[in-house]
Amino acid sequence: MTTDTFKPGLEGVIAGSTDICCVDQGKLLYRGYPISELAEKVSFEEVAHLLLYGDLPNAAALAKFQSKIDQFRGLPPEVVQAIASIPKDAPMMDVLRTGVSMAGHFSSFKGSDVETLRDQATWLIAVTADVVGVRYRLLHGKEPIASKSGLSHAAQILHLCHGIEPDATSVRLLDLTLVLYAEHDFNASTFTARVIGSTTSDMVSSITGAIGALKGPLHGGANERAMELLSRFKSSEEAAVWVQEALARKERVMGFGHRVYKNGDHRARILEREMRNLAEQKGRMDLVAIYDAIKDPIVNKERPIYPNVDYPCGLTYYLLDLPLDLYTPLFVCSRITGWCAHYIEQSRDNRIYRPLSNYVGVSEREVPDIARR
Numbered sequence: 001m002t003t004d005t006f007k008p009g010l011e012g013v014i015a016g017s018t019d020i021c022c023v024d025q026g027k028l029l030y031r032g033y034p035i036s037e038l039a040e041k042v043s044f045e046e047v048a049h050l051l052l053y054g055d056l057p058n059a060a061a062l063a064k065f066q067s068k069i070d071q072f073r074g075l076p077p078e079v080v081q082a083i084a085s086i087p088k089d090a091p092m093m094d095v096l097r098t099g100v101s102m103a104g105h106f107s108s109f110k111g112s113d114v115e116t117l118r119d120q121a122t123w124l125i126a127v128t129a130d131v132v133g134v135r136y137r138l139l140h141g142k143e144p145i146a147s148k149s150g151l152s153h154a155a156q157i158l159h160l161c162h163g164i165e166p167d168a169t170s171v172r173l174l175d176l177t178l179v180l181y182a183e184h185d186f187n188a189s190t191f192t193a194r195v196i197g198s199t200t201s202d203m204v205s206s207i208t209g210a211i212g213a214l215k216g217p218l219h220g221g222a223n224e225r226a227m228e229l230l231s232r233f234k235s236s237e238e239a240a241v242w243v244q245e246a247l248a249r250k251e252r253v254m255g256f257g258h259r260v261y262k263n264g265d266h267r268a269r270i271l272e273r274e275m276r277n278l279a280e281q282k283g284r285m286d287l288v289a290i291y292d293a294i295k296d297p298i299v300n301k302e303r304p305i306y307p308n309v310d311y312p313c314g315l316t317y318y319l320l321d322l323p324l325d326l327y328t329p330l331f332v333c334s335r336i337t338g339w340c341a342h343y344i345e346q347s348r349d350n351r352i353y354r355p356l357s358n359y360v361g362v363s364e365r366e367v368p369d370i371a372r373r
């Protein structure tokens, strides 16, 4: 066995074929459609249909899909009780992981034909939003509320948390982030979902693992960390001093960098435009000044590092008055579609993932008697 094929972090390694998403320096396509067009023209539910069924729905198929999501909404009381019993200081992502796993015990999907898997994926879209809503309300001393049929998924999430009709700007921008977050080929959490799926384990187990992977600050947890960073500074001058020092220390700035994109993240460019407009509407250009004070020196370095989608997303969610611990769970409410599409794709043409390791331990030795250890 040679070690010349060893790539730390699997950088540059092609780990499978997919027709779901193309992530490239120059483009990001969901089933062939450019992200810029999807962001402008379609809703999250249309994207979810595209990922799960292979194409954009017509009006009738969209209505059917939306009504199926609505039918799946509402958690069994046992799951609500289980969520209520989790310590209050548990991170929302841990609650989501447990909630999805617990809800799985009360679902009755049998079989692995593609239609059943699509239905289970649709159920998971409803479950993730429900768990977020239930936990959010319980933490704020409020009873969970029933979903309201006919709302878009973005509006439903806001309704399940706040219990009031959400405003149009919040719905539109949350929907946009759900579209941008829905899918991104073999990233760490999707790869986790595929690895679990490749053992022919079930979809809920695969998604539970993926949620755990997304939680990490080097992955989906970065949107919360990016906003935490921005809120540390009272002025752009303070932020500018900090970023020079951070770069000198070779510190990782959350919300920057990407394994694949080396010239910038398509999603970040789209969202940043919207975030700037929102900040202007809300009279919070002071926050944009801090945002730019951190960003400019990093993108203008000799070897530039660009913001990924999590950098503008953190500030967008903040400007929408969403609480910090919902940021990564909202990412889950979207990426659940990509994960499930990959689970289904993996199950159609499966070979178990079983790579090799580069052994760097001690060479073979004899087991000493216990008295000599």
Ligand SMILES: CC(C)(COP(=O)(O)OP(=O)(O)OC[C@H]1O[C@@H](n2cnc3c(N)ncnc32)[C@H](O)[C@@H]1OP(=O)(O)O)[C@@H](O)C(=O)NCCC(=O)NCCS
Binding pocket: 009, 217, 218, 219, 220, 222, 250, 251, 252, 253, 254, 255, 256, 257, 258, 259, 260, 305, 308, 309, 310
């Ligand atoms: C996303 C991430 C994990 C990719 O990691 P990776 O592909 O292994 O990147 P590398 O570690 O090879 O980075 C290449 C260089 O850029 C630097 N770099 C990468 N991301 C950086 C960041 N966020 N801040 C400062 N420097 C960064 C590295 O220090 C390295 O510099 P060096 O060559 O002088 O050692 C990494 O960019 C990161 O930690 N980003 C912050 C977390 C984040 O925003 N995650 C969300 C991703 S969508």
